[in-house]
Amino acid sequence: MTILVTRPSPAAEALVERLQRAGRVAWSLPLIEFTPGQDLALLPQQLAALHPGDLVFIVSQHAIHYAAAHLRQAGFTWPATVNYYAIGRSSALALHAASGHAAAYPRERETSETLLQFRDLHRLTGKRALILRGNGGRELLADTLAQRGATVTLSECYQRCAKYYEGALEGRRWRDRGINTIVVTSGEMLQQLYSLFPAIDREEWLLHCRLIVVSERLATLARECGWREITVADGADNDALMRALQQT
Known part of the structure; x- marks a missing residue:
């Protein structure tokens, strides 16, 4: 092979x-290769707008790489009163390394579909959900969270560029x-x-x-x-x- x-x-x-x-x-x-996303300048404001018990979703470790660097430069710390979720183990580890906060993530299949099966994500009326992701990509996570009642904000933390x-x-x-x-x-x-x-x-x-x-x-x-x-x-x-x- x-x-x-x-x-x-x-x-x-x-x-x-x-x-x-x-x-x-x-x-x-x-x-593909990665470059900083267009929404990084808005990220401190987006995180500050979250209330206790709101949700932050990490789509990939690349989102954390660029988000964490920008937040350090801005002197902004990751909020401690929100609930963090990651698509997979690598993203969860990246968040923990950057912020000290733990993120829930699927232990079997690391997909949006599996994450959305979490029981605490079924009823989200009145919750705000901030999704840290790259440009484009699938809309399944955002669409499903919105259907379940959350107010969803997308934050483009990085861009994927074809080589x-x-x-x-x-x-x-x-x-x-x-x-x-x-x-x-x-x-x-x-x-x-x-x-x-x-x-x-x-x-x-x-x-x-x-x-x-x-x-x-x-x-x-x-x-x-x-x-x-x-x-x-x-x-x-x-x-x-x-x-x-x-x-x-």
């Missing part, structure tokens, strides 16, 4: 290093290196991966690779694109991806 990791830096390089230490052949091809690669050159590079397993951690990256290479590379090589994805939703998207060999990891962090790769 020869593995290509498409998640962003530095997580991609960290996973490749772990795989290589485990005796696997692995390479990285980050498909440019020459598709024909990359196709030859990775085919020559014998890539047959690819790690993909978001729908955006899955579509970018599919669109990057010329049709002949997709038909002769890319769609024959095994995909390691992080949710059933991504697996469904991959099947719709034409992939057949798909493994769903039990989380989106590198530990979960390592477990999935060790089982293939």
Whole structure:
């Protein structure tokens, strides 16, 4: 098995290093990179507007990375009287490291769908919910919280930017290196991966690779694109991806 990791830096390089230490052949091809979001200047005001018992949701650890840096610069501390939620363990750990506050998160599938099953998120009338996230992305979390009665505010803490690669050159590079397993951690990256290479590379090589994805939703998207060999990891962090790769 020869593995290509498409998640962003530095997580991609960290996973490749772990795989290589485990005796696997692995390479990285980050498909997106991150820059500060457009709503960071508003974040202290948005957090200050929350009342005790209101909700803060962390969509990814990248949101914490940029939010925490901005709040430190502004001399603003994370409120202690609100309830914090994270999509996954990495985001919860990032929040705790930045603020000292704990966040509830799904222990099995690290998805918005699983988080929304939490009993205390079913009735939210009168609550305010602040979602720290990147540009674009899914609206499921925000829409569902609003349907359950919360007043929802979105805060764009970071932006995802596609990295440019020459598709024909990359196709030859990775085919020559014998890539047959690819790690993909978001729908955006899955579509970018599919669109990057010329049709002949997709038909002769890319769609024959095994995909390691992080949710059933991504697996469904991959099947719709034409992939057949798909493994769903039990989380989106590198530990979960390592477990999935060790089982293939």
